[in-house]
Amino acid sequence: MKTIQVDLPEKQYSIHIEPGMLNHLGTWTAKIWTPRQIAVISDSHVAPLYEEQVIRQLSDAGFRVAAYQVPAGEASKNWMETIRLYRMLMTDHFQRTDGILALGGGVVGDLAGFVASTYMRGLALIQVPTSLLAQVDSSVGGKTAIDLETGKNLVGTFYQPDAVFIDPDLLATLPKRYLAEGYAEVVKMAALSGNGFWKLIEQINRPEDMLLHAEALIEQSVTFKAGVVMDDEKENGRRQILNFGHTIGHAIELLAQGKLAHGEAVSIGMVQLSALFEKYRLSPPGAAAILTNRLQAAGLPVASSLIGTPDFYEKVKNDKKNRGGRLNMVYLQALGRPALYPLPGDRAGLFFSGKMPEQER
Numbered sequence: 001m002k003t004i005q006v007d008l009p010e011k012q013y014s015i016h017i018e019p020g021m022l023n024h025l026g027t028w029t030a031k032i033w034t035p036r037q038i039a040v041i042s043d044s045h046v047a048p049l050y051e052e053q054v055i056r057q058l059s060d061a062g063f064r065v066a067a068y069q070v071p072a073g074e075a076s077k078n079w080m081e082t083i084r085l086y087r088m089l090m091t092d093h094f095q096r097t098d099g100i101l102a103l104g105g106g107v108v109g110d111l112a113g114f115v116a117s118t119y120m121r122g123l124a125l126i127q128v129p130t131s132l133l134a135q136v137d138s139s140v141g142g143k144t145a146i147d148l149e150t151g152k153n154l155v156g157t158f159y160q161p162d163a164v165f166i167d168p169d170l171l172a173t174l175p176k177r178y179l180a181e182g183y184a185e186v187v188k189m190a191a192l193s194g195n196g197f198w199k200l201i202e203q204i205n206r207p208e209d210m211l212l213h214a215e216a217l218i219e220q221s222v223t224f225k226a227g228v229v230m231d232d233e234k235e236n237g238r239r240q241i242l243n244f245g246h247t248i249g250h251a252i253e254l255l256a257q258g259k260l261a262h263g264e265a266v267s268i269g270m271v272q273l274s275a276l277f278e279k280y281r282l283s284p285p286g287a288a289a290i291l292t293n294r295l296q297a298a299g300l301p302v303a304s305s306l307i308g309t310p311d312f313y314e315k316v317k318n319d320k321k322n323r324g325g326r327l328n329m330v331y332l333q334a335l336g337r338p339a340l341y342p343l344p345g346d347r348a349g350l351f352f353s354g355k356m357p358e359q360e361r
């Protein structure tokens, strides 16, 4: 059992990582919650695999359980599903002393977290992430969100859970495509962290290696992300580095209309952005190639024809991370040495087409 502590000014919680943990979920939940009603929120792929076991565990530990499902996929991070969940909580008489347990990937975690943070001004929340992406990234740090038609995660909250229970064994049923997708966020964190973490990435040379090293990848990612979140919970400073690859990534994920998974878009974003920063001599020669090599080893895409289209420029220019008219883009001065580049929004076209004049860099 590995335990990583998240200590924030207003909230402290633990992230536990243990293969087989789902078999003891009731005991673990009873350690942090007194008997209450729990809404287990899951999706249409995960629920048939794990919901029954989770309900049994929680019921045996003395909790009353209601189970709610949303359709699997990004399209569920919307108002309709949010309101449907509020209504089900209302029908089942959920009160402020009750809790929500998010059982699923990043979609379920973001949506259930958003519902937990807003229903009756806040129900207690436990994250039980089931995808690699959720186990390494989205269950940690308290970002919750739903999407609007115009952009990803445009409505959301910072809402920390009471605990995160990670069972790497659940990855056995995760489709290969989503294993690779989650791995893109692992590569992101290793590139930001450098040193020992990157050495682990150098050992992942075939898609099968991701599962072999899953526990170590999860532990390193969670430890790194928890450290960043403890430095800057609300993303006013250092936490912005976690956005590496996301300015391009969020734009093409939206433009691809469901054809690109989040991590695939981030994989493309990290490589294409690094190629531009290399060209502008702010990242060292070879930065994009090193990332390409590691991401392709896991079967991830690194290029997209969506980049450079008029819609792409429009999306990037209006990125929600735009602060005072500037896009704060994350780039690598070296592995383990991220920096922020404040690009004026009206220069986005020049910048992304690779035509930024020397004197403006």
Ligand SMILES: NC(=O)c1ccc[n+]([C@@H]2O[C@H](COP(=O)([O-])OP(=O)(O)OC[C@H]3O[C@@H](n4cnc5c(N)ncnc54)[C@H](O)[C@@H]3O)[C@@H](O)[C@H]2O)c1
Residues within 6 Å of the ligand: 043, 044, 045, 046, 049, 072, 073, 074, 077, 104, 105, 106, 107, 108, 110, 130, 131, 132, 133, 134, 137, 138, 139, 140, 141, 142, 143, 144, 152, 153, 170, 171, 172, 173, 174, 175, 178, 181, 182, 185, 261, 262, 263
């Ligand atoms: N809050 C954050 O900090 C944060 C960080 C990164 C990404 N995200 C968000 O997370 C989402 C992406 O998450 P994701 O990649 O987990 O997508 P997802 O939740 O859609 O899961 C991917 C697919 O795998 C299935 N699945 C999940 N676990 C499974 C398992 N153990 N066995 C079989 N199938 C399983 C899901 O049903 C889905 O079909 C995006 O919306 C992204 O914006 C949030």
Ligand SMILES: O=C(O)C(=O)C[C@@H](O)[C@H](O)[C@H](O)COP(=O)(O)O
Residues within 6 Å of the ligand: 137, 141, 143, 152, 153, 185, 235, 239, 242, 243, 246
């Ligand atoms: O936790 C964070 O902070 C992150 O930026 C993690 C990202 O991987 C994740 O995709 C996050 O949801 C992006 O947040 P957003 O604020 O850019 O929508």
Ligand SMILES: [Zn+2]
Residues within 6 Å of the ligand: 185, 246, 262, 266
């Ligand atoms: Zn992300």
